[in-house]
Amino acid sequence: MIETIRPLSIEELRAAVAGAAERAIPLEILGRGSKRELGNPVEAQAVIDLSRLAGIQLYEPDELVLKAGAGTSLAEIEAVIAQRGQILAFEPPDLAPLYGGPAGSGSIGGAVACNLAGPRRLKAGAARDHFLGFVAVSGRGEVFKAGGRVVKNVTGYDLPKLLAGSHGTLAVMTEITVRVHPAPEISRTLMLVGLDDARAIEAMAVALGSPHEISGAAHLPAGEAGLSAVDRVAETGAGVTALRVEGPPASVNYRVGALAAWLQSFGAPTLTLEPAESATLWREIRDVSNFAAARLDPRMPLWRLSVPPSEAPRVVAAIQSARPGARHLYDWGGGLIWLALPHAPDAHAAIVRGALQGQGGAPAGHATLIRAELAVRQAVPVFEPEAPALAALSRRVKASFDPLAILNRGRMG
Known part of the structure; x- marks a missing residue:
């Protein structure tokens, strides 16, 4: 049986990760577990559950800044800032129902780690653009922090940008500081x-x-x-x-x-x-409520395609021609396509990624398999395969934060 560790403090978390590093025990990192099935299957012998590292630690509405434990629910944060007429401008989506979970169960740590953003992204940017700072534990079991409460006067590497979208593979974030914005009238x-x-x-x-x-x-x-x-x-x-x-x-x-x-x-x-x-x-x-697990056969693979808007109709038409029965909708002016396909052992990956090839075979976007059965995610790369040079760079970055690859091993391929 896999052990689940629920630290109450950053010191408890540091000790748990350091102990795992000493024994080379791979860990699965969870905020609140709402997007646990997003990504390739994780190889883990223990689970770090951050749900007890929760709560708003600092909120200064006049300064438009909020700091919270990584396990704090987005629903709690949005309710608190709404009382002061403010919002998270990147409009983080609630993806829990896509996996059959209850609405409102996602965490701020999960939203930032996955770099999630909703329809306002085309105006306000992604989660990483509102991510000011963090405290985290590296795969070595070392506590470190980066960023702060304001963007100006920041020197050195912009580590918040690096950790946003890393899906918990570089470090375990415990505190997250984000910028909030006035809500539109x-x-x-x-x-x-x-x-x-x-x-x-x-x-x-x-x-x-x-x-x-x-x-x-x-x-x-x-x-x-x-x-x-x-x-x-x-x-x-x-x-x-x-x-x-x-x-x-x-x-x-x-x-x-x-x-x-x-x-x-x-x-x-x-x-x-x-x-x-x-x-x-x-x-x-x-x-993406139409494609929630309660409204759609959960065996149907769900893809998220990022493309130049001008290419979007061609890409969808090519997929629908090869695989009738596909359902879709467009966001971000056509730059984001949500695509649900009939069940298949390979989630129709060759068709989907083949349709993204533009003239001359150059890629015209990338595709992420957002939801599929475990066996499918074991057989198909969930994230767009990286070019060799970029993959080599990713490995070096991973090694600098987590040399034994104990954090969410396998999550990103």
């Missing part, structure tokens, strides 16, 4: 109804190039729009291209009207969602 969404994928991508590009400050741009094909909890979205019976506008009420109302006029050439009927409807729709898009 209101949010409304302009919807273009009935565009196909290619025209929707064009419309989003035009909208994002406009002066109207779009904070979200997504397209749901008819089948996905019909599953929305927002009645006016579901009842369209067609594809929906959603464009979010946020800010002071007078500004938002003006910009929504101006944006509708800006996009008249697309000839699509328009609808405007009010703030409550808008919030529901973007939460669905953020959390």
Whole structure:
């Protein structure tokens, strides 16, 4: 039986990791375990569970800074800062339901370690862009810290950028400091109804190039729009291209009207969602609710593709041609594709990654297998295979933090 260690302090954590390093015992690192199935299977003889290293340790609303234990739930953080009219601008998605877990069970450590960001990423950036500092334990069992409470006057290596997206393979973070932002006063969404994928991508590009400050741009094909909890979205019976506008009420109302006029050439009927409807729709898009385990056969592999928006319709068409039955939706103006495919022992990896090849065989993006059965994740690289030079660099970085590779061994391949 695998031992689970739940440290109450950084010293307990340091001792546990140091002891594992002395005996070369590989460890699985968990924040709260909500995304445990994200990544390649981990080789581990013990588990480090950080859920007891939780709680908000510092929150200065006027300084727009918050520090919390890595095991602190995102739901707790968002509830506290909402009372002061603030948000995490990178809009971290709640992916727990994708794996059959309860909503709201993810941690701030997990969100940062996976560098997660929702629809506002195209305006506000990813988690790493709001990650100010941390305290962590390396694979040697040594405590170290980097960054601070402000961005300015930081010297040396930007280690927060390095650890964001490392999936717990470089160090075990115990404290995380992030920047918070004022929440927009209101949010409304302009919807273009009935565009196909290619025209929707064009419309989003035009909208994002406009002066109207779009904070979200997504397209749901008819089948996905019909599953929305927002009645006016579901009842369209067609594809929906959603464009979010946020800010002071007078500004938002003006910009929504101006944006509708800006996009008249697309000839699509328009609808405007009010703030409550808008919030529901973007939460669905953020959390990929249509593809949650409770709503979709969990054996269906779920892919997350990052592509140049202009390539997105071609990539999806190529996959659907090779494998009918694929379901998809677009976020980030078409730069992010969520793709659910029928079950297959290889998750259709060759088809998906083959479709990403552009002219001349050059890659036109990368694909991550977000959800699949254990046997599939054992057989298929979950993350996009790295070029040899980049893979060699990654190994050297890994060795500098975790020379015995005891932290989340195998998670990233």
